[in-house]
Structures are given as C-alpha cells and as structure tokens.
Amino acid sequence: MPTGVAMRDAREQLFDAAERVLLREGPEALTSRAVTTEAGCAKGLLHKHFTDFDGFLAELVLDRIRRLDAQAETLLKSAGQGSVVDNLTTMLTDLFGSVAVAIVSLTISRDGLRARLREAVPTGVPILSEAGQAIRDYLAAEQTYGRIQPDASADVLGLTLIGSTHMMFADRTGARPTPAQVRAFVSSVVPDKQ
Template sequence: MPTGVAIRDVREQLFDAAETVLLRDGPSALTSRAVTTEAGCAKGVLHRHFADFDGFLAELVLDRIARVGSRGADLTRLAGTGSVTDHLTEALTGLFGSVAVAIISLVTSRDDLRARLRPARPTGVPVLTDAAAVIAGYLTAERDLGRIPADADVDALAPTLIGATHMLFADRHGTPPDPDAVRRIVTTILRS
C-alpha cells in the first residue's frame, strides 16, 4: 500500500488479517509479516499502532475476549426462556465454532503472550476462563429462576462444560462436531 494512503479502522483490519492467518496456517505461522501481507499494508503500519508484535497479539486476544463477554450478555438475557440445554448448546457451539479455538492455541503456544495477558487474566487460560465465567453467569441466572437445581454448583458446571466441549472442537483441521454431540455433553453434565 502506498505511503500516505489512509487505512480505515487499521486495528480491525490487522486483527481480521491475523485471524485469517491463524485459522488458515496456525499459530506458528502468525508473524507480523504474515499479518501485514494478509492485511495488504506495509509492515510499519502494525508497528505504528502497536509497540511490538506480542503487544499486537495481546490486544487481539483481549479484543476477542471482549466479544465472548458480549455474547455472554446476550446469553444471560435468554435466562428464563426456551430450553437451558438448547441455549447452552448454541452458545458453546458458537464459541468453539469461532476463532476461539485458534486463539486458545495461540495463547498456549506463546509464553511471552501469556505473560502479557497475565495481569488482566491472572489465572486460567484466557478465552477459556472468560467463557467459563460467561457460562457460570448464565447458569446462575437460570438457577435463580429455578430452571436448574438450587444446589447446582455453577462454578464447577461451567468449566466442565467448557472443557468437555473444547475437547470436541480442539482439532482445528478436523470436521466440526455435530451439534448433537455438544447437546449430549450439555445434557450429561447438567444431569450430574
């Protein structure tokens, strides 16, 4: 791209390019050159907006975590309506059918990135921990409405749902699981 040509919403353009590279080629292929090439801009554009590449990646992860949080608000608004199992199945399938699995691979493969995220996320794996909090919030709302047992331990159920579903989706090159497989997990865990 020629110097002096304005790029609209450069952060989102770079984040979207990083997602494309991450999904297509995996975390090991994610470099500043790969991102800027995918975005169709000069390498210097990334470095004008971010202190370094790990800073860029940390902002990418935090941005995608914020999206998980906004989905959580939507999920919690559904409390008291429809089927708890249906809502959880849809939410978990949507979460892991998105870029989240690739982001998780990215976070676990880069020590420097995890270190940068640690102040904002002192425990757990970013994205997974945030998703578990979203699910726990929804389950709490449903428990308060009497739609799941009053003694349901939502702080144990939520990470169990996240972990079991993540196992189904963990192979980023494989065929995504059938929604019925996710539904079986949700039904089984909620029964326990």
C-alpha cells in the same frame, strides 16, 4: 513507490487479518509479515500501532475477549426462556466455532504473549476463563428460576462444559463437532429440570 495502501481502522483490519491467518494456518504461521500480507499493507503499519508483535497479539486476544461480553450478555438474558440445554449449546457452539480455540493455542504457544496477558487476565486461560464465568453466571441465574437443580454446582458444571467442549473442538484439522453432538454432550452434563 508506495509501501502499502491507506487503511481506515487499521487496528481492526490487522486484527481481522490475524484471525484469518490463525484460523487458516494455525498459531505457528502467525507472524507480523503474515498478518500485514493478509491485510494488504506495509509491515511498518503494524509497528506504528503496536509496540511489538506480542503487544499486537495481546491486544487481539483482549479485543476478542471483549467481543465475548456480548455473547455472555445474550446468554444471561436467555435465563428463564427456552431450553437450558439449547441456550448452552448455542453459546458453546458459537464460542468454539469462532476463533476461540485458535486463540487458546496461540496463547499457550507464546511465552511473551502469556506474560503480556497476565497483566490484564491474571488467572486462567484467556477466553476460556471469561466464557466459563459467563456460563457459571447463566447457570446460577437458571437456578433462581428453578430450571436447574438447586444443589447443582454452577462452578463445576461451567468448568466441565467449557473444558470438555474445548476438547471437542481442539483438533482444528479434524471434523468439527456438529451442534447436535454438542447438544448431546450438554444434555448429558446439565441436570435440566425441564
């Protein structure tokens, strides 16, 4: 009797299954059994591709960080175009409307995962640190266009935007902030010269 179904691109399917479990049930429900059940495969498949479950989770987090690179590039390319507040609102809403908040909770809740991630991401909170850097880079670029006050601190603004927006989205059981609410917050923080 077969123990599972042959899978193409098993790593990505396992990552997607883990993300669905994480979003639906939270980090406490994320187990190797829950992931393989969600993916419709044998439990052994996960261990065929990863040394252990924390290794799997570390690769999941790193994969989602790599996906953030595309968002960061899009944000940076938007410098000098459109509205600064709208550009930041889109980035923050997309970021925190995704799996980012759940990954932060997952990372905080698992010591073994944090230890693995420290090898690749030595400081900060994975995903939030990278998103914060993307926003700081964007704000600095907007300063070169004269669209943000030259004496505004991109570091302080970036940390404020990431931290506060994370707090707005952190309660996964409550109502999610609307883009209009995120925009109102961003416009209260960013000294946009437009």
